[in-house]
Every structure is written in C-alpha cells, then in structure tokens.
Amino acid sequence: MSEPQIVCPHCLLHMSGxxxxxxxxxxxxxxxxxxxxxxxxxxxxMVALAMTLSLGTLCLLFMPxxxxxxxxxxTDATLLxxxxxxxxxxxxxxxxLVFLTALAVPIxxxxxxxxxxFAPDSHMRRQSMVALGYFKEWCMLDILLVGLCVSMVKLGDxxxxxxxAGMWSLVLGQxxxxxxxxxxxxxxxxxxxxEQPLKNVDGLRSCVRCYALNVASAEYCWRCQRHLExxxxxxxxxxxxxxxxxxxxxVPANFLPISYTTSFxxxxxxxxxxxxxTLSNAGSPxxxxxxxVASIVVPIGKILLLGIILYRSKGHEFSPRRAQKLYKLVxxxxxxxxxxxxxxxxxxxxxxxxxxxxxxVGPAATPFAMVVVLTMLxxxxxxxxxxxxxxxxxxxxxxx
Numbered sequence: 001m002s003e004p005q006i007v008c009p010h011c012l013l014h015m016s017g018x019x020x021x022x023x024x025x026x027x028x029x030x031x032x033x034x035x036x037x038x039x040x041x042x043x044x045x046m047v048a049l050a051m052t053l054s055l056g057t058l059c060l061l062f063m064p065x066x067x068x069x070x071x072x073x074x075t076d077a078t079l080l081x082x083x084x085x086x087x088x089x090x091x092x093x094x095x096x097l098v099f100l101t102a103l104a105v106p107i108x109x110x111x112x113x114x115x116x117x118f119a120p121d122s123h124m125r126r127q128s129m130v131a132l133g134y135f136k137e138w139c140m141l142d143i144l145l146v147g148l149c150v151s152m153v154k155l156g157d158x159x160x161x162x163x164x165a166g167m168w169s170l171v172l173g174q175x176x177x178x179x180x181x182x183x184x185x186x187x188x189x190x191x192x193x194x195e196q197p198l199k200n201v202d203g204l205r206s207c208v209r210c211y212a213l214n215v216a217s218a219e220y221c222w223r224c225q226r227h228l229e230x231x232x233x234x235x236x237x238x239x240x241x242x243x244x245x246x247x248x249x250x251v252p253a254n255f256l257p258i259s260y261t262t263s264f265x266x267x268x269x270x271x272x273x274x275x276x277x278t279l280s281n282a283g284s285p286x287x288x289x290x291x292x293v294a295s296i297v298v299p300i301g302k303i304l305l306l307g308i309i310l311y312r313s314k315g316h317e318f319s320p321r322r323a324q325k326l327y328k329l330v331x332x333x334x335x336x337x338x339x340x341x342x343x344x345x346x347x348x349x350x351x352x353x354x355x356x357x358x359x360x361v362g363p364a365a366t367p368f369a370m371v372v373v374l375t376m377l378x379x380x381x382x383x384x385x386x387x388x389x390x391x392x393x394x395x396x397x398x399x400x
Contacts, residue, residue: 001333005204006400007213008028008030008031008033008206009206009207009208009385010022010028010033010208010324010384010385010388011028011030011031011033011210011320011324011384011385011387011388012029012206012389013029013030013031013050013194015029015078018023019062025133027300028100029144030321030371030388031320031321031324031388032321032324032382033324033384039185041183041185043117045183046113046117046180046183046341047114047117049176049179049180049183050110050111050114050180050315051110051114052172052176053106053107053110053173053176053177053180054106054107055110055169055172055173056140056169056170056173056174056176057102057103057106057110057169057173058107059165059166059169059173060078060079060080060102060103060166060169060170061079061080061103061167061174061238062078062080062194063076063078063164063165064076064077064147064164064165064166065079065148065163065164065166065167065170065346065348066151066152066161066162066163066164066166066167066352067162067164068155068160068161069162070159070160074347075349076164077346077350078166078189078349079098079102079103079144079166079345080103080348082098082160082348082349083095083098083099083103083345085348085349085383086098086344086345086348086361086365088274089348089361091361091365091366091368092366093369093370093373094341094344094345094361094365094366094369095366096370096374097338097373098341098342098345099353100138101138101139101140101143101144101338102141102144103137104341105135105138105140106139106141106177108130108131109133109135109136109139109180110126112129112131112132112135113132113180113184115127115128116128116132116189116192117189117192118192121193121194123195126193126194126223126224126225127192127222127334129186129189129210130209130224131188132186132189132206133186133209134380136181136184136328137178137335137376137380138376139181139336140172140175140335140337140342141170141177142174142177142178143335143336143338143339143342144170144174144214144341144342145170145171145344146175146290147339147340147341147342147345147346148342148346149166149201149205149287150279150287150290150291150339150343151300151343151346151347151350152283153279153282153287154278154279154282154343154347154349155350158348159333168377186210186211187210187211190210190211190212190223190224190381193223194212194222194223198326205223207221207226207228208226208383208385209224209226209238210223210224210226211220214228222374224370224373226331232348235254235314235320235381235382235383236310236313236314236386238309238381239310239378239381239382241308242305242375242378242381243306243307243310243372243374243375243378245302246299246303246370246371246374246375246378247260247303247341247373249368249370249371250299250300250303250367250371251252252271252364252367253299253364253371254271254272254273254296254364254372255271255282255364256271256362256363256364256367257269257270257271257362257363257364258270258271258272258340258344258361258362258364258365258368259275259344259347259359259360259361259365260358260359260360260361260362261358261359261360266326268342269362270294270362271364272291272295272340272364272368273292274297275291275340276288276292276295276296278289287391290339291339291343293336293342294336294337294339294340295337295339295340295368298333298334298336298337298363299337299368299371299372299375301330301333302330302333302337302375302379303375305326305329305330306327306328306375306378306379308326309323309326309327309330309382309387310382311335312387312390313386313387313390314386314390318387318390318391320388320390320391323387324384327379327382327384330379331379334375334376335372335376335377337372337375338372340368341365341369341372343366345358347359348360
C-alpha cells in the first residue's frame, strides 16, 4: 500500500509520509502556507456569532448611526440613506459597493454559514461553501466603523455630533464579524461536507479551494468541483489587464475632486490629498495619517507591488517566499482603500443643512471605487503557485 501523500496547494511541494489530523494546524515547510487548519470554534459559537452579525447589520438599515446638528438644524445619518444619496447623485458604482460590502455581504455570509453548518450534503451546500470563501473578502464593517470615526472628526468643528443606536449595532456587528473571520476554519467546514480520507491517499494534486487530495488523473476536485491544474499558468494576462486599468483610473481618482463642501456660503473642492491636509490642519494628524495611508499609499503601493510580483513570476530571478509574503501583505491591506468611499457615504448623509452646510460627492469617487474593486480582483485571481513554478524553471536553467 502506498504511503500517504500531501501536495501543498500554495507552492505544489510534494510531501510523502504525512498524515494530517484535522484537529491541528499544519504549514508547508517551503512556502509557509497553511495546509491544514485545526478546529477552534464550536458550532453553537459560530451560530451565535452569525446571528449577531446578521442582526447588527440589519439594524444598520434603519437605525441612525450619528446625529449632526448646526444652529439647531439636526440630521440623522443611516447607512441606507447614504447609499441612496450616493445613487441620487449619479455615483452608482460607489453606492453599490457600499451596499455590497456593508450590508449585503455580511448578511449573506451569515446565512451561508448557517446553511453550510446545518443543510444536508448537496451540490447547493458545496457551492454555498465556495461562495462563503469569496464573500469573506468583501465584508468590510471594520472599515465602515473607521470611516464613521473619520467623518466625525471632519465634522467636529462645524457642528455637534451625537452617537445613536446604529453606532452600537455597527460595533456589535463588527465584533461578531471579527470573531467569525478569526475562528472559521474553511478546511474544517469542508471536512464536515465531505470528509477527506486520511490514510493511504495516493493523490498528487491538492485543491487550492478546499484542500482535498485528488488522484493524479483527476480533472476536477471530487469535493468542490474546481478544475484542477497540475501546473497552473492561466490568469496572468487577466491580472495584467486589471492592473493596467487600475493605473489608468488612479489618475482621475487622485487629481479630480472627490468632494465639494459648502459651509456658511463658501464652497471648497477637495481632492484626496487636500482632504488629508485639511484633517492635518484641523488638529487631527493621526486621522490624517490614517486617511493618507489608506487612500493614497495603499492603492499606489498595492499596484506597484502587484506589478512587481507579476513581473517576477514570469521568467525572472526572485525569491518566491519573499514574493509570497509581499502578496499576503498586499492582500491584507488592500481592502482598506475603501475607507474614503465610506467617509463620503456618511458625509453626504449628514451634511445637508441648506445654505449653512452642504456636501456633494465629486467625480473622483467612481474611478477611486473602481481602483479598489479592480486591485482586489487582481489579488483574488493571482495564484501563488506561479511563483514556485517559475522558481523551479529558473533552478533547472541554472543547473544546466
């Protein structure tokens, strides 16, 4: 009988004589990627957190987050009204993106998790698990919470701000989301759906999506039905196209006004950079640095790093382990570019007191939102196995 074999889904390293226990974590000795994740959260805990996340997110639809008043004229801000106001100003893409990341995805993620936990084994249950893996990348209640704090700092010198019940619902939902994302183990959930044989497995292909081992002749994963590539090469061209489009959109996103603010009859246009300077001059250097990093440094740095990683992954000498660490960094911080979109969503709702104060979204909002979406799609499409395949080719060429 053949000895158990494991193939790292991140770098294609073949490991013989390994039998994994689903109760423990395991990492690849070459690339450091997770090849097994132990069970850390009980079912009842996941259910409680999923229901808390759904309830907290649903409350954001109608409960006001904050109240803003100038000379006795008061306005309550709900997330739904901010989304509607963005759409009414013609900012359909930012409006849909806020709706997706702050309302739809958290609720869908909670429902999908409950379905995966309790539904009988079926094709729909497996596809729900696949969707759950994609949706967790787009759940951004934490960024919404920071965006709300930035908006409050911006408006602190203009009028009076008061926290409302929706703010506490947001905090509750964010805590539940953070606990779920930290505690959920996709490999353990896939084992619930269809358990992987742990002994005498002769598989030579490991599925990137569900970690299942498949025999060498398999074209599709037996568990999640993903198409298996023994040496994946497709997708680089799409990544380059998305990255080039991001570079083009980055120009109007940074040089066109992202907002117009009217205060006591005086109207001023703000780009992303001038907004950062305004925060700094208003005595909030910490918030200014946060916005500068999230809205300027992260988008530009993400495009540059992704370009370097893509370039190095095709025919050039490089350290694949270092490139993979850079990719993980880009993947982690990239979503924080959404901060400015959430800020203008809150501002457009709160600042509407006629001639006293008004806030309008500028033309830079749509290209900036597109930059966020496109760069996130690049990180989701990029395959770290490209790095290790090219490293093997380089080694063979050096060895003659």
